Amino acid sequence: MEKCLLLSACLGLALAPSCYGAEYTLSASPTTVAWGYYSAKAKPVLSIHSGDTVRVETSCACPPPERLEQLLDQAGIKATEIPQFYRDVHEKVTDKGPGGHILTGPIAIEEAEPGDVLEVRILKTELNTPYAVNSFGVGRGFLPDDFPYSKNRVIPLDREKMIAHFAAGIEIPLHPFFGSMGVAPPEGAGRYNSAPPWMHAGNMDNKELVAGTTLYIPVHAKGALFEVGDGHAGQGNGEVDITAMETFLTGTFQFIVHKEQHLLWPRAETPTSYIAMGFNEDLKAATEMAVRNMIDFLVTEKHLSRDEAYALTSVAIDVDITQLVDGKVGVHAMCPKAIFTGK
Numbered sequence: 001m002e003k004c005l006l007l008s009a010c011l012g013l014a015l016a017p018s019c020y021g022a023e024y025t026l027s028a029s030p031t032t033v034a035w036g037y038y039s040a041k042a043k044p045v046l047s048i049h050s051g052d053t054v055r056v057e058t059s060c061a062c063p064p065p066e067r068l069e070q071l072l073d074q075a076g077i078k079a080t081e082i083p084q085f086y087r088d089v090h091e092k093v094t095d096k097g098p099g100g101h102i103l104t105g106p107i108a109i110e111e112a113e114p115g116d117v118l119e120v121r122i123l124k125t126e127l128n129t130p131y132a133v134n135s136f137g138v139g140r141g142f143l144p145d146d147f148p149y150s151k152n153r154v155i156p157l158d159r160e161k162m163i164a165h166f167a168a169g170i171e172i173p174l175h176p177f178f179g180s181m182g183v184a185p186p187e188g189a190g191r192y193n194s195a196p197p198w199m200h201a202g203n204m205d206n207k208e209l210v211a212g213t214t215l216y217i218p219v220h221a222k223g224a225l226f227e228v229g230d231g232h233a234g235q236g237n238g239e240v241d242i243t244a245m246e247t248f249l250t251g252t253f254q255f256i257v258h259k260e261q262h263l264l265w266p267r268a269e270t271p272t273s274y275i276a277m278g279f280n281e282d283l284k285a286a287t288e289m290a291v292r293n294m295i296d297f298l299v300t301e302k303h304l305s306r307d308e309a310y311a312l313t314s315v316a317i318d319v320d321i322t323q324l325v326d327g328k329v330g331v332h333a334m335c336p337k338a339i340f341t342g343k
Contacts, residue, residue: 021051021254028057028085028104030092033229036099036194038202040187040221044108047223050257052109053123057085058178058229059102061246062133063152065090072131075154081129083248099194101180101203101230108223109255116219117261118183118226124252125176125211125231127159132233132245142240142324155245157233164233164245172234176249179205179230184221196327197279201266204277204330205244205323207235211251213270218263226255239323265293274301274335279328283321286331290319294333302340312339 024046026032032045048054062068065087069079089102112118137150156165157174164172182202185192197204201217209215217224231249268275276297278289291313298309313319316339322330 021053022048024048024052024054026054026056026104026107028059028083028089030089032104033059033089033093034103034105034227035089035093035096036101037097037191038103038182038184038194038200038225038227039191040184040189040225042106042184042225044106044223044225046105047108047110048255050109050111050255053252053254054107055250055252056104056107056228057128057250058104058231058248059086059089060133060229060231060248061101061179061243062086063135067152068133071133071152071154075131075156077131077154077156081131083128086248098191101194103180103194103227103229105227106184106223106225107227107255108225109257110223111257112219112224113222114220115260115262116224117258117263118217118219118224119256119258120181120215120217120226121254121256122209122211122213122215122251123254125178126250127157127174127176127233128248128250130157130159131155132157132164132247133243134241134245135243136241140325141242142238147241155233157247172245175207175210175234176247177207177210177232177235178228178249178251179203179232179235179244181209181215181228182226183217183219184225186220193327197330198328199265203230203326204266205230205232205235205239205326206268206275206277206330206332207232207237208270208273208275208332208334209268213268216263216267216269218261218266219257224257228253237323238321239325242325265289267293267297272337274337276333276335277322278331281328283324283329283331286329287319290331290333294335298335
């Protein structure tokens, strides 16, 4: 971990005493990852303050190193393109589960306490390898009976042109983002599975959360205990076969604590839209939650009446399926900022 000073924007820093924050680098290693869980009792691997920035190296939801070597060899990609930390983590980490995601963290933000909101500014995402992997397996995905077998596909990435070469004649623009970004859930939840998203955010798999966006997460434990991973080079809404273009990413995040905001569910903001979310085992219930959370946002933040907010959600806001495969499905409602003229 490295630390230096940088000049951060003052706007919105709830606790920073000046424009200056600290900058850290957190590498992924067997001692800096949490394999498969978020927990209020997890020991922080890094402690920072509100306004600080951290550059975080992360793992991916790829096959184990030995199998990944075979797949890369078949695709004509050298085994040296597998990050060494990925081999080390698979060899040395024995405390695993109940989920399967290898997450870097937790990062404690000293000022964060239950009832606060953690603002996570996603400043930058970096593609660390020239490939991604898409996989599906027996009994998993949205159509398990249609595909009762396992399949892995290596997808070469052109990081200069920001294109994925899916197959001959099929090129996909890259939009890297982290499938999982979250904090510790309420302590009573225990060691929470990394797969289903919830009020702590976590495995949202929301492709809108690229660099330049901001995530707002309710804090449930002292320090918030932020974890991140599950890097994607890109994904379609739905993520129907259970994985996206899984790859290794490094992200740069600024963390800002807002005191006593009492937000119940995560929200997000892109340069052009406000995002409300819903998570539930049932798609209808998740959709109802996303719509209600958008209505609440419009009432509390834009000062509309509930009737106006309901109507506006119908006439101007897109309600999209985020993902269908994480135990709890995700739905997000996107409100364009351009409709608010300020007049």
